[in-house]
Amino acid sequence: MDEQYPLNGAEAYIALGSNMGNREQLLLAAIGLLDAHPEIAISKVSGMYETDPVGYTDQPPFLNMALALRTTLSPLLLLRQLLEFEQQLGRVRQIRWGPRTIDLDLLLYDNVRMDQEELTLPHPRMMERAFVLVPLHDVLDQSHRLQAEVSAESKAALLDGKEGITLWKTINWRSASEPFES
Ligand code: X6L
Ligand code: MG
Ligand code: MG
Numbered sequence: 100m101d102e103q104y105p106l107n108g109a110e111a112y113i114a115l116g117s118n119m120g121n122r123e124q125l126l127l128a129a130i131g132l133l134d135a136h137p138e139i140a141i142s143k144v145s146g147m148y149e150t151d152p153v154g155y156t157d158q159p160p161f162l163n164m165a166l167a168l169r170t171t172l173s174p175l176l177l178l179r180q181l182l183e184f185e186q187q188l189g190r191v192r193q194i195r196w197g198p199r200t201i202d203l204d205l206l207l208y209d210n211v212r213m214d215q216e217e218l219t220l221p222h223p224r225m226m227e228r229a230f231v232l233v234p235l236h237d238v239l240d241q242s243h244r245l246q247a248e249v250s251a252e253s254k255a256a257l258l259d260g261k262e263g264i265t266l267w268k269t270i271n272w273r274s275a276s277e278p279f280e281s
Contacts, residue, residue, distance in 0.1 A: 106140035108171035109209045112238065113181065114222075114231045115164045116202040122162040123147065123268075125188055125201045130272065132184045133168065139180075143167040144272040145237035150230040151263025155196035162267060165206070165234035174208045178218050181205060206235065210244070229256035233264050 113133075117125045126147065134141050145165040152158045170177055181203040188201040206222045213220045225231045226248065236253035239246055256262040 106138070106169050106171065108138075108169050110142075110240070111168050111170055111177060111205065111209075112207040112235060113166045113168065114202075114204040114206050114225070114235070115166065116161045116204075116230070117200060118152065118159045118161040119198045119200045120189070126162055126164055127270070128188055129184060129201050129203060130166065132187065133166065136180065138171045139177075140169045141166055141272075142169055143238035144270060145234035146269045147267045148230065148234055148264050149267040153228065153230065155194065158198045161230065163230045163234055165231070165238050167238040167240070174205065174211055174213065174220060175218060177208065178205050204231075206231065207245075226252065229253070229262040229264055233257060
């Protein structure tokens with residue numbers, strides 16, 4: 100049997116960003132690595148948004164996305180796996196807030212709150228970043244406790260246009276665990 104068992108475990112949300120190299124291919128490669136992991140199952144994939152750089156603005160525009168996934172990894176093990184995937188996809192940390200091939204940020208993990216040197220949950224700055232909230236809104240569960248806030252903030256950001264966020268493309272993504280059509 101090549102079919103995977105359904106993966107229960109925790110619900111986590113990940114933000115992805117790329118502004119070096121073939122941004123779209125890098126985002127797709129990151130999704131592929133995540134989906135191939137035996138303890139991670141992707142449940143939803145956002146649109147791909149092109150976004151003006153924030154923080155350090157003298158760099159190329161980003162493509163940003165978000166994913167909803169289920170995982171049996173703990174928060175810290177999931178974070179370390181994300182950092183390992185960044186390395187596999189050629190991430191080299193040079194300038195703080197500078198260009199990167201791929202950035203994989205853990206935003207939310209169930210309702211876990213933690214504040215450790217290695218990891219803070221929820222992500223401490225996610226609600227201030229439209230390039231995170233707009234894609235997150237695409238994948239956030241309807242019944243999530245942050246749904247109203249994320250929805251309001253992301254709609255405002257898209258409408259006023261000041262945030263420099265535009266939908267770049269929508270991808271057709273299917274989980275490896277879904278059956279193929281015959
Ligand atoms: C004042 C000072 C205001 C710093 C904002 C915001 C710093 C965001 C860093 C900030 C400040 C960040 C991305 C990005 C970065 C991304 C887009 C960061 C880390 N990552 N811009 N800038 N997308 N559009 O993924 O998020 S650097
Ligand atoms: Mg980031
Ligand atoms: Mg990061």
